[in-house]
Amino acid sequence: MSYNIAIDGPAGAGKSTIARAVARKMNMICVDTGAMYRAMALFMLREKVDLSDGDAIGKKCADADISLGFEGGVQAVYLNGENVSACLRTEEVGNMASVISLQPAVRKKIVELQRAIAARSDCIMDGRDIGTCVLPDAQVKIYLTASSEVRAKRRFEELAAKGETCDPAKIKADIEERDYRDMHREHSPLRQAADAVMVDTSDMTIEEAVERISDICKIN
Numbered sequence: 001m002s003y004n005i006a007i008d009g010p011a012g013a014g015k016s017t018i019a020r021a022v023a024r025k026m027n028m029i030c031v032d033t034g035a036m037y038r039a040m041a042l043f044m045l046r047e048k049v050d051l052s053d054g055d056a057i058g059k060k061c062a063d064a065d066i067s068l069g070f071e072g073g074v075q076a077v078y079l080n081g082e083n084v085s086a087c088l089r090t091e092e093v094g095n096m097a098s099v100i101s102l103q104p105a106v107r108k109k110i111v112e113l114q115r116a117i118a119a120r121s122d123c124i125m126d127g128r129d130i131g132t133c134v135l136p137d138a139q140v141k142i143y144l145t146a147s148s149e150v151r152a153k154r155r156f157e158e159l160a161a162k163g164e165t166c167d168p169a170k171i172k173a174d175i176e177e178r179d180y181r182d183m184h185r186e187h188s189p190l191r192q193a194a195d196a197v198m199v200d201t202s203d204m205t206i207e208e209a210v211e212r213i214s215d216i217c218k219i220n
């Protein structure tokens with residue numbers, strides 16, 4: 001049986017950065033499940049699917065073949081054979097991923113792929129519903145969070161470092177809107193699993209968060 005660590009939490013809590021660092025330390029692969037929903041959102045944007053039409057999204061997702069590759073432990077996301085990893089980190093794709101992930105047909109397809117990866121490999125998987133739905137039997141479950149102020153500030157700094165102009169108030173509003181949608185959707189909403197350990201990174205550096213999670217994994 002493979003060894004799986006589930007990390008869930010809201011946008012901007014640092015899940016991907018922290019999960020990647022813990023995975024390197026523990027010599028495991030790290031699966032960023034948000035990137036799979038982002039690839040599906042990119043597909044819908046490219047195909048100009050009406051994003052207010054849930055049925056159209058549900059039907060169209062059958063035409064998107066999403067797969068992951070791991071080169072030196074680093075995840076690459078393929079959409080119908082094309083490596084789209086470099087196209088996924090925009091605000092538009094992130095917000096649209098939150099919208100298309102509401103659809104049960106999208107979730108079913110992506111969850112099947114996630115479970116197949118976790119069944120064959122020791123991995124750290126981060127997302128919104130990993131501990132509650134995708135891998136309910138994961139050996140370790142973490143719920144990683146931070147205040148929306150801190151998450152918006154981190155996102156602002158990340159965009160500013162890339163030279164992108166952005167309005168801090170708009171970033172905070174987008175984060176709160178995304179939290180609301182991810183936490184209140186009908187299918188697999190974001191919530192802390194009963195057996196997950198909560199880690200609040202508001203006042204932690206990345207190194208401190210990595211240390212704390214490594215400790216939790218050792219205890220379990």
Ligand code: DC
Pocket residue numbers: 011012033034035037038094097098101126127128129130178182
């Ligand atoms: O973690 P992220 O920002 O890359 O995720 C983008 C969106 O994808 C997120 O707002 C909701 C959706 N998502 C999901 O529904 N379930 C997951 N396991 C991961 C992401």
